Amino acid sequence: MGLFDSMLTSASGLTAERLRMDLIANNLANANTTQSGRVDQNGRPLPYQRRVAVLAEREPADFQAAFQAVLNGSAGGTAAGRAPIGRGVRVVEIAADNRPFKLKYDPTHPDADEAGYVRLPNVDVVTEMVDLISASRAYEANVTALNAAKSMAMRALEIGR
Amino acid sequence: MVRFPPAVDFLEQGLAASSARHATLANNVANVNTPGFKRSYVEFETLLQDALSAGAGNGLAGRTTDPRHIPIGTGSHGAVPRIAPIVREAQDREARMDGNNVNMEVEMANLATNQLWYGALTRQISDQFARLRLAIDGRR
Numbered sequence: 274m275g276l277f278d279s280m281l282t283s284a285s286g287l288t289a290e291r292l293r294m295d296l297i298a299n300n301l302a303n304a305n306t307t308q309s310g311r312v313d314q315n316g317r318p319l320p321y322q323r324r325v326a327v328l329a330e331r332e333p334a335d336f337q338a339a340f341q342a343v344l345n346g347s348a349g350g351t352a353a354g355r356a357p358i359g360r361g362v363r364v365v366e367i368a369a370d371n372r373p374f375k376l377k378y379d380p381t382h383p384d385a386d387e388a389g390y391v392r393l394p395n396v397d398v399v400t401e402m403v404d405l406i407s408a409s410r411a412y413e414a415n416v417t418a419l420n421a422a423k424s425m426a427m428r429a430l431e432i433g434r
Numbered sequence: 435m436v437r438f439p440p441a442v443d444f445l446e447q448g449l450a451a452s453s454a455r456h457a458t459l460a461n462n463v464a465n466v467n468t469p470g471f472k473r474s475y476v477e478f479e480t481l482l483q484d485a486l487s488a489g490a491g492n493g494l495a496g497r498t499t500d501p502r503h504i505p506i507g508t509g510s511h512g513a514v515p516r517i518a519p520i521v522r523e524a525q526d527r528e529a530r531m532d533g534n535n536v537n538m539e540v541e542m543a544n545l546a547t548n549q550l551w552y553g554a555l556t557r558q559i560s561d562q563f564a565r566l567r568l569a570i571d572g573r574r
Binding site: 275276278279280282283285286289290293328329330356357358359360361362407408410411414415417418419421422424425428429431432433434 | 449452453454456457458459460461463464465466467468469471474521522523538541542545546548549552553556559560563
């Protein structure tokens with residue numbers, strides 16, 4: 274795998290982290306939304322449900338060939354522990370968080386039920402902020418890796434000049 | 435047929451290893467938030483060491499001037515060994531709660547080190563060619 278492929282790997286990381294940040298921004302914006310357009314089985318409006326991205330490693334190209342080589346031990350030397358170079362990260366799905374909604378007692382609210390409880394989204398602002406810091410830090414790290422690949426390729430161009 | 439100095443052969447293999455190492459580090463960094471991901475690393479220096487010290491006819495041999503001296507090494511320099519870097523997955527036991535064992539600080543430090551190593555290798559290769567050119571041009 275050359276330097277240009279590793280730039281695509283870093284780009285996949287940037288995409289995944291940016292998607293996480295978009296989801297966090299959406300969660301924060303809807304932290305108090307009591308109507309999401311959907312209704313439950315009693316016909317009462319459902320609040321906004323927290324969304325989270327599920328990440329997985331992207332399968333390396335010719336994974337089957339590499340896997341077969343490991344199985345046969347034909348890769349030379351000790352085949353144990355040998356692994357192909359991965360190709361980054363991908364978002365498998367944007368999943369809804371199924372944890373129960375928060376309940377707040379407020380009989381004056383238009384969306385309160387008979388007992389006076391309002392269902393609020395299951396978004397915890399502190400958790401979202403921590404996830405935002407983590408996604409932002411990972412984004413910067415991927416930018417650094419991309420810049421390193423770029424400068425290495427530029428150095429290689431200068432051989433023999 | 436032009437014969438380049440054998441040093442270029444070594445340096446070129448180092449460049450290939452450095453490029454593979456960068457790809458591995460970039461993959462580790464991209465997957466820093468993926469649950470269950472295990473970081474990989476590239477093994478090259480140890481393989482080069484083994485190939486230079488062991489192996490028939492390769493490597494450096496200690497000079498013996500007395501029959502009672504214990505010989506070290508296996509003889510004079512032979513052909514430049516070809517070493518392919520090996521990518522391994524690190525099964526560290528210290529992992530986070532989601533099973534991810536990528537340590538971002540270590541990966542970033544290795545990224546910087548690798549970048550400098552790549553620059554040093556390219557500089558060395560350029561110097562080798564510059565010496566050739568000096569020999570061709572002569573004194574000016």
